[in-house]
Amino acid sequence: MPLATPIDATPEQLANVQFNEHGLVAAIVQEEGTGDVLMMAWMTADTLRQSLEEGRTVFWSRSRAEVWRKGDTSGDRQFIRAAYYDCDGDTLLFVVEQEGRGACHTGAHSCFFRSFGVSEPSDVEHGDQTQSS
Amino acid sequence: MPLATPIDATPEQLANVQFNEHGLVAAIVQEEGTGDVLMMAWMTADTLRQSLEEGRTVFWSRSRAEVWRKGDTSGDRQFIRAAYYDCDGDTLLFVVEQEGRGACHTGAHSCFFRSFGVSEPSDVEHGDQTQSS
Secondary structure (H helix, E strand, O other), rough: OOOOOOOOOOOHHHHHOOOOOOOOOEEEEEEOOOOEEEEEEEEEEHHHHHHHHHEEEEEEEOOOEEEOOOOOOOOOOOEEEEEOOOOOOOEEEEEEEOOOOOOOOOOOOOOOOOEEOOOOHHHHOOOOOOOOO | OOOOOOOOOOOOHHHOOOOOOOOOOOEEEOOOOOOOOOEEEEEEEHHHHHHHHHHHHHEEOOOOOOOOOOOOOOOEEEEEEEEEEEOOOOEEEEEEOOOOOOOOOOOOOOOOOOEOOOOOOOHHHOOOOOOOO
């Protein structure tokens, strides 16, 4: 099982994060090793703090209006290996070890499994080779 | 100079894109080859269509409230090599060839040049790097 590694963010780093009018900040999730962009979701100040403290992604579900500890239901947890904030502080980037089948609720490895334009092999769902041991 | 390659999206693909209450959809930009996540910005239906037709990223600047043809001023254009939409259609992913120095207005290659946690070389802000060892 992957190990959770907390990230000890400083108050100065956290103060750089800008939340929108709904109190949310966008969080991109990228897979360590493959570099695949897996998904984008939203965090509150509380779920950002939880994510860093637990070393796992914790989002705010806008559709359910509740805390969404990624993988608690599906088993597809994301263990954070690095976390970044962008130049204007309104987008976060988490590099993770993805547990289970993948990040998407459809069962796909990445939520970005559909491309614009003519279909290519890469338009088919991303590989299933990522398995946690 | 990189070649612009238009992407011929179908009406069905475009109909899957969901715009928020401000008429915007989030667009993640990732660099081809390196896999680096360069930036996140926003598109309207019009700038999404422009991006696909021109093969270059065209965003909506929320701060300036105007169309932002990435690189027109800076020269740091992004030539689109693949474009994806996510499972619920409210986030886009563009894989691009990045022209010039990089994607960030600060001069950084990626907008995500600051990390949470203990300082590492990549965490050092531009201009603050010490010269002596």
